[in-house]
Amino acid sequence: MPYTSREIRLAARPTGEPQPSDFQLAEREVADPADGEMVVRNAFMSVDPYMRGRMNAGRSYAAPYEIGEPLYGGAVGEVVASHHERFAEGDIVVHQLGWREYSTVRSAKKVDTSLAPASAFLGVLGMPGLTAYVGLLDIAQLRDGDVVFVSGAAGAVGSLAGQIAKLRGHRVIGSAGSAEKIRHVLDDLHFDAAFDYHDGVADQLEQAAPDGIDVYFDNVGGEHLEAALARLNNFGRVAMCGAISVYNATSPPPGPRNIFQVVSKRLTLRGFIVSDHADRHPAFTQEVGGYLREGRIAFRETIVDGGVPAAPQAFIDLLHGANTGKMLVRL
Amino acid sequence: MPYTSREIRLAARPTGEPQPSDFQLAEREVADPADGEMVVRNAFMSVDPYMRGRMNAGRSYAAPYEIGEPLYGGAVGEVVASHHERFAEGDIVVHQLGWREYSTVRSAKKVDTSLAPASAFLGVLGMPGLTAYVGLLDIAQLRDGDVVFVSGAAGAVGSLAGQIAKLRGHRVIGSAGSAEKIRHVLDDLHFDAAFDYHDGVADQLEQAAPDGIDVYFDNVGGEHLEAALARLNNFGRVAMCGAISVYNATSPPPGPRNIFQVVSKRLTLRGFIVSDHADRHPAFTQEVGGYLREGRIAFRETIVDGGVPAAPQAFIDLLHGANTGKMLVRL
Numbered sequence: 001m002p003y004t005s006r007e008i009r010l011a012a013r014p015t016g017e018p019q020p021s022d023f024q025l026a027e028r029e030v031a032d033p034a035d036g037e038m039v040v041r042n043a044f045m046s047v048d049p050y051m052r053g054r055m056n057a058g059r060s061y062a063a064p065y066e067i068g069e070p071l072y073g074g075a076v077g078e079v080v081a082s083h084h085e086r087f088a089e090g091d092i093v094v095h096q097l098g099w100r101e102y103s104t105v106r107s108a109k110k111v112d113t114s115l116a117p118a119s120a121f122l123g124v125l126g127m128p129g130l131t132a133y134v135g136l137l138d139i140a141q142l143r144d145g146d147v148v149f150v151s152g153a154a155g156a157v158g159s160l161a162g163q164i165a166k167l168r169g170h171r172v173i174g175s176a177g178s179a180e181k182i183r184h185v186l187d188d189l190h191f192d193a194a195f196d197y198h199d200g201v202a203d204q205l206e207q208a209a210p211d212g213i214d215v216y217f218d219n220v221g222g223e224h225l226e227a228a229l230a231r232l233n234n235f236g237r238v239a240m241c242g243a244i245s246v247y248n249a250t251s252p253p254p255g256p257r258n259i260f261q262v263v264s265k266r267l268t269l270r271g272f273i274v275s276d277h278a279d280r281h282p283a284f285t286q287e288v289g290g291y292l293r294e295g296r297i298a299f300r301e302t303i304v305d306g307g308v309p310a311a312p313q314a315f316i317d318l319l320h321g322a323n324t325g326k327m328l329v330r331l
Numbered sequence: 332m333p334y335t336s337r338e339i340r341l342a343a344r345p346t347g348e349p350q351p352s353d354f355q356l357a358e359r360e361v362a363d364p365a366d367g368e369m370v371v372r373n374a375f376m377s378v379d380p381y382m383r384g385r386m387n388a389g390r391s392y393a394a395p396y397e398i399g400e401p402l403y404g405g406a407v408g409e410v411v412a413s414h415h416e417r418f419a420e421g422d423i424v425v426h427q428l429g430w431r432e433y434s435t436v437r438s439a440k441k442v443d444t445s446l447a448p449a450s451a452f453l454g455v456l457g458m459p460g461l462t463a464y465v466g467l468l469d470i471a472q473l474r475d476g477d478v479v480f481v482s483g484a485a486g487a488v489g490s491l492a493g494q495i496a497k498l499r500g501h502r503v504i505g506s507a508g509s510a511e512k513i514r515h516v517l518d519d520l521h522f523d524a525a526f527d528y529h530d531g532v533a534d535q536l537e538q539a540a541p542d543g544i545d546v547y548f549d550n551v552g553g554e555h556l557e558a559a560l561a562r563l564n565n566f567g568r569v570a571m572c573g574a575i576s577v578y579n580a581t582s583p584p585p586g587p588r589n590i591f592q593v594v595s596k597r598l599t600l601r602g603f604i605v606s607d608h609a610d611r612h613p614a615f616t617q618e619v620g621g622y623l624r625e626g627r628i629a630f631r632e633t634i635v636d637g638g639v640p641a642a643p644q645a646f647i648d649l650l651h652g653a654n655t656g657k658m659l660v661r662l
Contacts, residue, residue: 221590226586246591255588255589256590262571262601262602264604266604267601268602269593269599270598271593271597273594
């Protein structure tokens with residue numbers, strides 16, 4: 001195999017905020033694919049907030065990354081060598097062995113680049129998109145008339161969750177972390193209201209939702225969750241998707257002090273992980289693919305150039321909200 | 332009408348722990364019942380933790396008690412005068428206008444004292460019993476093989492929740508607030524394990540449930556909820572019924588610092604209020620009435636004598652866990 005592949009390995013488990021020194025750039029020769037394998041030249045790799053959890057030791061919902069081993073996650077690219085009966089050279093595929101230039105994989109999913117560019121299959125048509133779809137419809141059980149609040153509204157998941165709710169006729173309120181993001185949420189994503197959480201969540205949410213909210217799609221945790229519990233109407237539902245505000249915490253972050261509202265307002269808080277919901281991919285693709293084809297969905301990507309060496313900083317920046325829409329590294 | 336009735340009125344809204352001075356003993360003449368009304372001479376009245384919330388001003392799931400007006404809640408007694416077509420003198424009925432010796436009511440439920448003494452219809456066969464049943468089966472969605480943790484296990488609700496789970500074949504762990512209660516939970520209620528929460532919740536729960544828990548029936552909130560989140564297995568469920576540990580809090584109590592476990596373990600936390608679930612009364616009565624008839628359910632009552640004047644202190648003591656099983660005042 002004529003390829004060498006640069007990759008990012010975990011050098012040390014981050015304490016609090018990840019540092020560049022927690023990552024190590026390395027290189028390896030790419031072996032010929034064995035039977036049932038293929039080699040993919042990656043075009044884009046994904047950095048996602050959930051990866052922060054995998055950098056910690058110990059039990060999580062996924063096995064932790066191993067020190068000295070390459071990181072992994074979503075990537076999309078072209079098959080350049082295949083001993084896999086269902087894939088041929090030239091296929092564009094999504095797979096889960098990113099953080100490297102060439103990936104040798106046994107399982108992948110072909111993507112339809114007539115529908116959207118390959119990068120979209122890491123975002124609006126990929127894992128973040130399915131997360132938004134499942135969280136809103138299955139976990140939060142969206143019902144007619146619900147007022148929906150989405151945090152991280154300019155992010156890969158939140159931007160789609162809000163747009164799906166809008167397209168289904170709901171009033172949608174979003175929060176994000178800068179004036180520019182708020183403009184994007186209002187002007188491009190057509191949320192009904194949006195605010196910068198740096199100016200306080202509780203008061204602004206109350207102003208935006210004077211009659212309360214029925215669904216909260218939580219990407220953020222912390223102060224946002226407490227404010228949402230205060231504003232939820234009776235029988236409201238929270239899809240607990242992520243908590244980026246606390247992923248770098250070095251001591252246990254405060255929990256919502258008003259958790260008793262769950263009893264008094266008969267709320268349902270439900271956590272979920274998209275990988276449990278692969279069965280919903282066809283329905284998701286049909287609905288969201290349809291919106292895309294009709295031009296009814298906007299999706300933004302924040303693409304970082306510089307290849308694999310740029311990935312650690314892209315990930316660090318992601319945790320600070322440097323992205324609008326899906327954060328990707330171009331390889 | 333030849334009756335005068337003593338009653339307890341709300342003198343002031345408690346700040347933190349209720350004080351005797353927050354209550355006022357008063358007397359009134361009982362008028363003849365109007366058409367559609369009946370007069371009940373109450374034999375027992377209930378004091379329940381939820382009443383603490385109604386003593387506060389402002390929005391809750393129920394209208395607050397009014398200052399200067401009598402309190403109300405579950406009571407059982409005998410109809411002594413009726414202008415109601417479905418009730419006759421001598422009927423034994425449960426109704427919601429307790430905290431007084433005689434109640435003039437328009438709606439009540441006849442009880443079958445061949446099944447259990449009248450007082451039981453304020454406990455094991457009444458609102459607390461239905462709460463346990465609905466919380467365990469409908470809210471927590473009890474499933475085969477679930478390991479169940481119940482806090483407030485010696486209380487009116489917890490004692491029945493644990494016993495229903497046991498009778499359905501589950502491993503059941505309970506917490507309560509004294510060595511005597513723990514003995515009761517183990518010896519009379521036949522829980523598999525039980526511990527005194529004063530000696531710490533997290534460690535004792537881990538010892539009692541080395542393989543984790545699947546359902547947590549929360550009557551207590553606070554530290555218990557945090558410990559349960561830590562021990563819940565993937566796809567675990569929490570029936571959030573009450574939070575007696577924080578009802579007297581004068582500042583917002585800390586929330587569970589590990590709330591992110593709801594995401595990583597795909598937990599469902601669901602609050603409920605029994606009055607939303609009256610449709611389950613027939614199924615509840617059939618199952619739990621059957622257990623009672625067969626002698627398979629133990630139920631304890633803590634009965635306070637002294638009549639209506641003793642009710643405020645009984646309520647105050649209830650919030651300190653003075654009861655084992657259902658707390659009642661004999662009128």
